[in-house]
Amino acid sequence: MGGRESLLQEAEYQLMLYAEHTWGGYASSVSEPWNTLVNDLDYRKAAYAINANRLISQHLDQILGHLGEVPPTIDREKYFKVVNPHDYPVTDYATVPIKHWEHIDGRYLAWDRDNYIDVIDCETNEKLAAQLTPIPNGDVIEFAISLATKEEKLLKLVKGEAPKNPRHANHSHIGTDRVEDIAPYPGYEGVPDTHVVETKHYRLAFDQQSGITSLRDKKNKRELIHPDALYAPFTGVYEKTPITTDACTERRLMGRNRKGRLADRYTASLKHIDITKDGDLFTAVQMDFELEGTQMYTVILKVYKELPKIAVTVRIQKQNEWAPENLYIPLPFSADKDGELFIEKTGAVLRPAIDQLPGTNTEFFCLQNGLAFTGTDSSLLIAIKDTPLITLDSLAHHPIELANDQQHDKNRQPVYSWIMNNFWETNFKVDLSGFYEFDYQLYLVSEQQNPKRLLEKCQQLNQGLLAFPVNPSRKELDDEKIACRV
Secondary structure (H helix, E strand, C coil): CHHHHHHHHHHHHHHHHHHCCCCCCCCCCCCCCCCHHHHHHHHHHHHHHHHHHHHHHHHHHHHHHHCCECCCCCCCCCEEEEECCCCCCEEEEEEEEEECCCCECCECHHHCCCCCEEEEECCCCCEECEEEEEECCEEEEEEEEEECCCCEEEEEEEECCCCCCCCCCCCCCCCCCCCCCCCCECCECCCCCCCEEECCCEEEEEECCCEEEEEEECCCCEECECCCCCCCCCCCEEEECCCCCCHHHHHHHCHHHCCCCCCEEEECEEEEEEEEEECCCEEEEEEEEECCCEEEEEEEEEEECCCCEEEEEEEEEECCCCCCEEEEEEECECCCCCCEEEEEECCEEECCCCCCCCCCCCCEEECCCEEEEECCCCEEEEEECCCCEEEECCCCCCCCCCCCHHHHHHHHCCEEEEEEECCCCCCCCCCCCEEEEEEEEEEEECCCCCHHHHHHHHHHHHHCCEEEEECCCHHHHHCCCCCCCC
């Protein structure tokens, strides 16, 4: 145990050095981004985060090893353990990877995409709802599972049988052109398409030029997109302030606005939308956009069918830009017109622009795990895994308004995830170019809960469940509590 504690302590030390004010740049990081010392310090700064990641990974490996994790081997029977690390019961989805060289009961998934795989609970012999997704070098099998507090379950992957009634077996809705574009009618429920995706919890509507136009809570018959939204959810917004002086002076002249008075603003334009997957667990929608400042801007929605959950991945190829720039992902949601926004900041749950000392900042907020839009009888959560900065209200250049009793309405204004900027005058890296992936999870809570509990749910969504390969002993399999009858 002492070894794991020392790994955590060293990781915390490395993260403390990484979090120190200077982001690795030298004094000329903006004025001379090519400077060798600027780049050397940037690499050294990044090394603190890399070292912390390595130490935390070692720590997790030790924990999983203690729980029975084994390396994948070619002839291993496909047993897995799933662990709920949380202090409360969890119903969610977990994933296990299968490499291309692994087989399940002699069947290689990569060779035959019509293979059917069953995920079996070894204690109850129950078959869990699952869906397979091909990935580079193999496949990921995702399944639904419920676990009690701190519970561990043993699962096994086995060769399955083709369903008697495969999905979309009734093709009466397909025209002679073989295109599935018939709207639902009595006796035919329809299939997900690029206009509407509907589950037991949500109804999503799409526009072929802008993306998501509606997200409805079906139980409460309520629209979840903010009535004052200027941009569709997850449709990127890019800003650039032209350099009319020099790179440093231009940034200083912006003051507290974090953009110039004449900043150019661009909205992503939808170029392609497609249903890429539709299985027992989820429907996947991919939207490819064109956005200034990027060479790729793709949004992937995984709309789950049984839980009120939508997983969103935003993939970006960012171009290099020396001028001051910002990139936002709109999160224009609202549980109802009288609802409030709650966030968690350094352990305190608060309402931005309301629960603040007079004269403090209301321009941006750094979150822990996400945010909660509360309503009278339901709440919409957004778990934010890796982009903690948000801003509220208008993106336009404006007078800076500090917290006061007249600013409370700002709490109900549209929210933006502020994923990128490069405008500090010194000591921060100016180049944001590269490939990035950002993850969000939307989750609808249909009963009233206190804000602290709602934000704990965001943490659970971000952390998820642990699933890893194991080789149970014969004694474990013969135990009356683990009777894997497959």
